[in-house]
Amino acid sequence: MEKYVINVNGKDREVSALQDMPLLWVLRDLLDMKGTKFGCGQALCGACTVHLDGEAVRSCSLPVSEVGTGKITTIEGLSEDGSHPLQKAWVEHIVPQCGYCQSGQIMNAAALLSRNPSPSESEIEAAMEGNLCRCGTYNRIKDAIVTASKSL
Amino acid sequence: MMPNLPFLKKKQPEDRSEIFRASRRDFLKIGSLAAGGLVLGVNFQCSGPKGELVTFAPNVFVSIGSDNLVTILAHRSEMGTGIRTSLPMIVADELGADWSKVKIVQAEGDESKYGNQNTDGSFSVRMFYEPMKKAGATARHMLMQAAAKEWGVDVAECDTENSHVVLKGGSKKIPFGDLVAQIQTMELPKAEDVPMKDFSSYKLVGKDIPIYDVKDIATGNAVFGADVNLPNMLIAVVQRSPVVGAKVVSYNDEKALAIPGVKKVVKIEGPGLPAGLDKPLEGVAVLAENTWAAIKGSRELEIEWDLGPNQSYDSAVQLEEMVKSTTSNGTAKRERGNFSQAKSSSGKVIEKTYLAPFYAHSTIEPPAAIADVKADGSVEVWAPSQHPQWARDAVSAALGIDVSKVKMNVTLLGGGFGRKSKPDFVAEAALLSKAAGVPVRVQWTRECDLHHDYYHSHSAQRIVATLDGSGNLTGWNHHTVFPAIGSGLDAAPPSDGELDLGCRDFPYEVPNIRIESHETTAHTRIGWLRSVSNIHHAFAICTMLDEIAETKGVDPVDQALQLLGEDKNLTFAGEMVGDYGNYGEKIEDFPWSTARMKKVIETVAEKSNWKSNLAAGKAVGFAAHKSFLTYVACVVMVEKDANGNLVIPEVHYAVDCGIPVNTDRVRSQFEGGAQFATSLATTSAITLENGRVKQNNFDTYQIIRMSQAPKKIHVHIIPSMEKPTGVGEPPVPPFIPALANAVYKLTGKRNYQLPFQV
Ligand code: FES
Numbered sequence: 001m002e003k004y005v006i007n008v009n010g011k012d013r014e015v016s017a018l019q020d021m022p023l024l025w026v027l028r029d030l031l032d033m034k035g036t037k038f039g040c041g042q043a044l045c046g047a048c049t050v051h052l053d054g055e056a057v058r059s060c061s062l063p064v065s066e067v068g069t070g071k072i073t074t075i076e077g078l079s080e081d082g083s084h085p086l087q088k089a090w091v092e093h094i095v096p097q098c099g100y101c102q103s104g105q106i107m108n109a110a111a112l113l114s115r116n117p118s119p120s121e122s123e124i125e126a127a128m129e130g131n132l133c134r135c136g137t138y139n140r141i142k143d144a145i146v147t148a149s150k151s152l
Numbered sequence: 153m154m155p156n157l158p159f160l161k162k163k164q165p166e167d168r169s170e171i172f173r174a175s176r177r178d179f180l181k182i183g184s185l186a187a188g189g190l191v192l193g194v195n196f197q198c199s200g201p202k203g204e205l206v207t208f209a210p211n212v213f214v215s216i217g218s219d220n221l222v223t224i225l226a227h228r229s230e231m232g233t234g235i236r237t238s239l240p241m242i243v244a245d246e247l248g249a250d251w252s253k254v255k256i257v258q259a260e261g262d263e264s265k266y267g268n269q270n271t272d273g274s275f276s277v278r279m280f281y282e283p284m285k286k287a288g289a290t291a292r293h294m295l296m297q298a299a300a301k302e303w304g305v306d307v308a309e310c311d312t313e314n315s316h317v318v319l320k321g322g323s324k325k326i327p328f329g330d331l332v333a334q335i336q337t338m339e340l341p342k343a344e345d346v347p348m349k350d351f352s353s354y355k356l357v358g359k360d361i362p363i364y365d366v367k368d369i370a371t372g373n374a375v376f377g378a379d380v381n382l383p384n385m386l387i388a389v390v391q392r393s394p395v396v397g398a399k400v401v402s403y404n405d406e407k408a409l410a411i412p413g414v415k416k417v418v419k420i421e422g423p424g425l426p427a428g429l430d431k432p433l434e435g436v437a438v439l440a441e442n443t444w445a446a447i448k449g450s451r452e453l454e455i456e457w458d459l460g461p462n463q464s465y466d467s468a469v470q471l472e473e474m475v476k477s478t479t480s481n482g483t484a485k486r487e488r489g490n491f492s493q494a495k496s497s498s499g500k501v502i503e504k505t506y507l508a509p510f511y512a513h514s515t516i517e518p519p520a521a522i523a524d525v526k527a528d529g530s531v532e533v534w535a536p537s538q539h540p541q542w543a544r545d546a547v548s549a550a551l552g553i554d555v556s557k558v559k560m561n562v563t564l565l566g567g568g569f570g571r572k573s574k575p576d577f578v579a580e581a582a583l584l585s586k587a588a589g590v591p592v593r594v595q596w597t598r599e600c601d602l603h604h605d606y607y608h609s610h611s612a613q614r615i616v617a618t619l620d621g622s623g624n625l626t627g628w629n630h631h632t633v634f635p636a637i638g639s640g641l642d643a644a645p646p647s648d649g650e651l652d653l654g655c656r657d658f659p660y661e662v663p664n665i666r667i668e669s670h671e672t673t674a675h676t677r678i679g680w681l682r683s684v685s686n687i688h689h690a691f692a693i694c695t696m697l698d699e700i701a702e703t704k705g706v707d708p709v710d711q712a713l714q715l716l717g718e719d720k721n722l723t724f725a726g727e728m729v730g731d732y733g734n735y736g737e738k739i740e741d742f743p744w745s746t747a748r749m750k751k752v753i754e755t756v757a758e759k760s761n762w763k764s765n766l767a768a769g770k771a772v773g774f775a776a777h778k779s780f781l782t783y784v785a786c787v788v789m790v791e792k793d794a795n796g797n798l799v800i801p802e803v804h805y806a807v808d809c810g811i812p813v814n815t816d817r818v819r820s821q822f823e824g825g826a827q828f829a830t831s832l833a834t835t836s837a838i839t840l841e842n843g844r845v846k847q848n849n850f851d852t853y854q855i856i857r858m859s860q861a862p863k864k865i866h867v868h869i870i871p872s873m874e875k876p877t878g879v880g881e882p883p884v885p886p887f888i889p890a891l892a893n894a895v896y897k898l899t900g901k902r903n904y905q906l907p908f909q910v
């Protein structure tokens with residue numbers, strides 16, 4: 001076990017973990033932040049997506065030892081009150097079905113919009129390709145991203 | 153012996169009356185019980201000393217506080233269909249509640265209190281539309297009676313809106329909360345005295361209403377199966393029988409226990425064979441302080457297995473054997489006219505064989521459950537369960553305790569599709585908590601999920617169609633074979649219940665029909681997946697009909713309308729061998745209406761401009777299929793992109809589901825159904841070799857990604873005042889053949905096997 005100080009949603013948090021423990025389990029089990037979800041553990045589904053210095057990363061495949069001084073943002077830290085344009089667009093389009101994949105979808109979309117504020121349909125598809133939704137909300141996700149991009 | 157199919161569970165007459173018997177009892181108790189003493193199991197407060205919150209709860213589903221807050225209990229499981237919103241909408245609308253001041257509370261699993269909670273088979277709305285209306289209407293009537301008395305008017309002069317009783321004409325109004333004290337002692341009205349609202353006055357039912365949890369989901373605050381945290385909880389990851397029926401001979405846990413954080417290793421005793429539908433598989437669990445240590449520990453286990461009789465099973469070999477069996481005579485399950493005669497006198501015979509694979513549910517949330525076995529032997533459970541009472545029963549059986557000692561909390565489900573009806577994972581958590589003496593969360597990994605599912609059966613079908621000299625379809629002979637739900641090593645045919653899912657209920661006017669089933673065995677756990685055997689049956693039937701239309705040189709939409717014939721209600725009387733199930737409903741209550749089917753077909757043809765000319769490089773396909781008492785027709789358009797990949801630019805659905813309760817959720821189920829079906833049609837398959845599932849994760853068991861999804865999905869809902877029927881499953885079956893038929897037109901190559909490559 002090693003001690004790590006990681007910066008999550010603007011706060012330094014000290015945790016003690018095996019060095020290969022993925023950030024996902026640090027967040028969920030050690031810090032009791034349950035917004036980030038487990039879907040595959042192999043960077044194949046995107047349910048665990050968070051930001052590391054603004055880039056979307058799959059937290060299930062990022063060992064805590066590699067986080068370093070990078071700033072982590074999770075769904076809980078995307079906005080204080082659900083007021084991020086994507087969160088508002090998600091509500092407006094009633095995107096979720098079961099909802100389980102949606103934290104990851106929103107975090108991935110947020111990273112997309114911060115580097116490309118008005119993505120085309122094919123750019124949205126390319127950027128969101130790593131995020132699976134079994135319920136089939138892809139169309140509404142796309143629509144919501146477009147709506148959010150217009151309000152940026 | 154076939155088990156009852158829980159997703160077809162007959163509606164018990166008690167389901168309805170129980171609610172109201174219970175409600176009367178509850179009501180009478182209200183005056184005397186202390187807070188929390190109500191049979192509601194949630195924090196409804198009852199009458200207390202002056203100035204405190206007083207609550208009126210005319211039945212288990214609705215309560216109104218003196219603070220004017222209306223609380224409605226959701227007793228069905230939310231897995232993405234929107235049921236947690238839709239049923240409360242019905243109560244609120246009938247009551248006249250201000251929807252923005254309605255709180256929804258999830259009910260515990262307890263069918264003695266709430267009636268059927270098995271959220272499966274697309275029957276929640278069908279079964280509970282009327283009871284929910286009555287729940288709301290009863291409360292409304294009593295509130296109006298109280299207000300009428302206060303105002304000295306006739307109750308007929310009163311109405312409700314925005315959580316107020318109003319005097320018609322608008323001169324007076326009073327909030328519900330102010331009337332709560334008065335109605336504490338009021339007698340519960342007789343059901344026949346309670347007026348129901350006219351549909352036209354509904355403000356919620358029949359409209360687009362956002363789901364209750366949408367904000368919580370968008371902010372990461374929604375609570376799913378694995379999200380409950382308990383003090384001192386250990387996390388368990390289990391290595392289960394790699395082959396169904398395998399037993400542990402011995403295991404070495406030294407290396408597992410050496411991983412920091414690993415606390416304990418516990419063997420789970422499985423039933424061996426038959427594996428059953430509600431028992432954990434045999435396995436060895438690693439319990440650790442966190443999920444990562446448990447995952448690592450489970451990888452370090454060294455287990456010696458006695459693999460048992462399924463170790464040489466190969467699904468591809470069985471598929472070939474099943475194909476062969478369809479060429480022999482099976483057991484007749486429906487007979488009309490004389491097919492053999494039709495065949496011998498026919499001008500043309502079309503004979504095709506259709507194959508479909510095993511499918512896994514692969515909900516993005518893998519199974520997870522939490523149990524806390526207490527020192528007194530009772531247990532509290534949290535799980536994303538589709539069938540909470542079954543989970544409760546399974547826990548009670550696993551621990552050998554009375555079911556009253558099992559408190560069953562239901563979280564949100566991160567997808568269900570039939571997987572989370574089975575309570576095996578919930579029983580695991582209970583057994584492990586008992587063994588460890590602390591709360592335990594059992595966490596399935598994706599590999600666990602794909603290796604140990606209750607799969608949708610793979611299948612072989614052969615359809616023989618005969619045409620007479622003038623091209624009329626004169627004979628239809630459908631052979632079907634697949635390992636039946638819950639079956640095992642003893643050869644068995646599909647159950648009648650499975651044949652009634654889109655095979656025996658073939659609705660077309662063909663003078664000679666013979667439906668035959670064949671026996672086979674099961675070597676893995678077979679369950680049900682969104683629309684069940686409708687998936688493969690509709691694929692075979694609707695692509696065969698397309699092929700017949702092509703042979704005859706007629707339009708497939710025209711052919712379907714013509715084959716449905718005059719407007720009539722089908723009963724299949726005298727033709728079925730054994731009873732026809734009709735999804736658990738009496739055929740008099742839910743007739744098979746050719747008129748409603750024709751209407752959805754005509755609508756989808758019109759809305760999709762079926763007969764208009766298409767741009768070069770595009771093609772469209774059509775299919776129509778009724779399932780779960782909902783009528784659906786579908787048109788799918790396809791093209792190829794520059795790289796030769798299949799693209800689905802547009803889909804049109806027409807659906808008649810009776811009264812659509814939440815039109816937005818009807819649409820979202822069809823949007824999702826089209827995407828789910830795209831995966832079944834083009835990307836997903838489970839195969840087994842040496843008794844083991846070969847697919848491990850989403851790299852090898854693929855479901856569609858965003859770029860593969862249909863781009864535009866139009867859902868045309870037929871306005872209807874018929875009894876409401878479900879929409880969770882019906883979108884899936886017709887989509888697959890409509891897509892297959894479109895792909896054929898695009899490529900000139902017919903696909904007879906799922907998933908198909910384009
Ligand atoms: S859980 Fe990380 S990508 Fe699936």
Ligand code: FES
Nearest residue numbers: 098099101133135
């Ligand atoms: S909403 Fe259920 S998996 Fe995406």
